[in-house]
Amino acid sequence: MTDPLQQEAPAIADKDSRRRFVLEDDTGFNEVPKKYRRFYRKWGGPGDPLAANEVVCPVCKVVIRSTRELRPGDRVYCMPCMSRLIVMAGEGGRLEARVAY
Amino acid sequence: MAARATETPPPEVHDLDPGTFLEEVHSFEFWFQAVEGYLSGLTFGHKPGTSEDAMSPTDRDRLISVLCNYCVGETAALEASSGLIAIAPTRLAKVFLSTQVVDEGRHLEVLLHRMRDLGVADPEAEVEKRASPGIVTFKRRLLELVAGNDWESAIFAQNVILESLEFVVFRRHAENADRVTREVLEGIVKDERRHIGFGENELGRRLATAPAKRARIREFRQELDHLVLETLSDTVKHLGLDRSDEQDVGRMYMEAVARLGLAG
Numbered sequence: 001m002t003d004p005l006q007q008e009a010p011a012i013a014d015k016d017s018r019r020r021f022v023l024e025d026d027t028g029f030n031e032v033p034k035k036y037r038r039f040y041r042k043w044g045g046p047g048d049p050l051a052a053n054e055v056v057c058p059v060c061k062v063v064i065r066s067t068r069e070l071r072p073g074d075r076v077y078c079m080p081c082m083s084r085l086i087v088m089a090g091e092g093g094r095l096e097a098r099v100a101y
Numbered sequence: 102m103a104a105r106a107t108e109t110p111p112p113e114v115h116d117l118d119p120g121t122f123l124e125e126v127h128s129f130e131f132w133f134q135a136v137e138g139y140l141s142g143l144t145f146g147h148k149p150g151t152s153e154d155a156m157s158p159t160d161r162d163r164l165i166s167v168l169c170n171y172c173v174g175e176t177a178a179l180e181a182s183s184g185l186i187a188i189a190p191t192r193l194a195k196v197f198l199s200t201q202v203v204d205e206g207r208h209l210e211v212l213l214h215r216m217r218d219l220g221v222a223d224p225e226a227e228v229e230k231r232a233s234p235g236i237v238t239f240k241r242r243l244l245e246l247v248a249g250n251d252w253e254s255a256i257f258a259q260n261v262i263l264e265s266l267e268f269v270v271f272r273r274h275a276e277n278a279d280r281v282t283r284e285v286l287e288g289i290v291k292d293e294r295r296h297i298g299f300g301e302n303e304l305g306r307r308l309a310t311a312p313a314k315r316a317r318i319r320e321f322r323q324e325l326d327h328l329v330l331e332t333l334s335d336t337v338k339h340l341g342l343d344r345s346d347e348q349d350v351g352r353m354y355m356e357a358v359a360r361l362g363l364a365g
Contacts, residue, residue, distance in 0.1 A: 030138035030139045031135055031139060033134030033135055036114055059301055059302075059357070059360075060298055064115075066115055067113050076115045077117065077126075079114070080135075080298070081294050082295065082298045082302055083301070084302075099301070099360055
């Protein structure tokens with residue numbers, strides 16, 4: 001992985017064989033309580049590549065991170081803006097998130 | 102069993118059940134720990150050691166005019182969000198709005214303080230003198246919606262129209278501002294992220310169960326959003342930002358409107 005904020009844990013696979021990720025504690029994102037900060041990072045805009053465990057919140061444009069590879073249909077939470085989101089396959093297979101009110 | 106705010110995070114935050122998630126993010130405890138992360142150590146919204154950049158008299162005067170309009174927006178949100186607590190339909194919404202009231206009071210205080218730093222002897226009198234008619238009218242209409250107990254329309258006006266437009270403009274302004282103003286605005290933007298999210302999600306949930314309310318909110322949208330858009334577009338021009346910035350001002354707001362099914 002080129003992302004310095006996270007390391008892939010190659011030997012670990014959960015029951016549906018998804019890649020698992022160890023999230024670094026300090027992403028520089030300080031807008032949620034400390035215990036949740038590793039699940040979020042700032043988004044650098046369209047030129048900021050997303051890892052397989054990341055998706056951008058469409059409401060507040062923060063990157064949401066998971067300890068596992070994301071797939072369409074997964075539920076993720078954006079705590080900074082309090083949104084519940086469903087992961088979808090977007091253009092070119094890129095993962096996007098849709099708000100589930 | 103009722104959902105409770107969590108004391109320790111689960112290994113995967115996205116595994117929380119939806120009830121526990123909502124309880125957690127609407128809590129005063131969540132708010133307190135969130136703002137502690139970026140407001141701790143600041144004085145009136147900026148680091149005590151940040152020194153003033155040199156500024157021409159013209160730039161200073163422009164900045165004061167911009168801050169006057171920001172103050173009207175923040176006063177509108179302060180008065181409206183405190184009034185909304187009484188008519189909020191759930192305990193979670195009431196508690197969240199209590200945190201928004203604190204945020205808005207802080208915003209107003211730091212912006213007025215910034216004007217004093219810039220040499221304005223009586224900032225509140227200056228706001229009265231310089232505020233754009235559009236934002237003043239918006240404030241009056243927002244408070245009328247609150248007084249009329251119109252929860253959905255007031256939340257749309259305050260947390261979707263006003264907050265999402267402020268979010269974009271403050272962020273753009275911060276990128277080009279002097280150092281002290283930048284720090285003040287960056288702190289406000291972090292608060293606004295919660296406010297826009299609360300508004301869209303609360304409204305989205307309400308409209309899902311009462312879709313007939315969309316028509317009424319569309320009417321208010323047509324009446325009110327141009328007041329804020331015009332004021333904030335003027336602000337972008339006032340700050341000397343380019344046309345692409347001006348176009349960006351409304352984009353995030355229009356995306357929220359589309360997600361809520363309120364476009365057209």
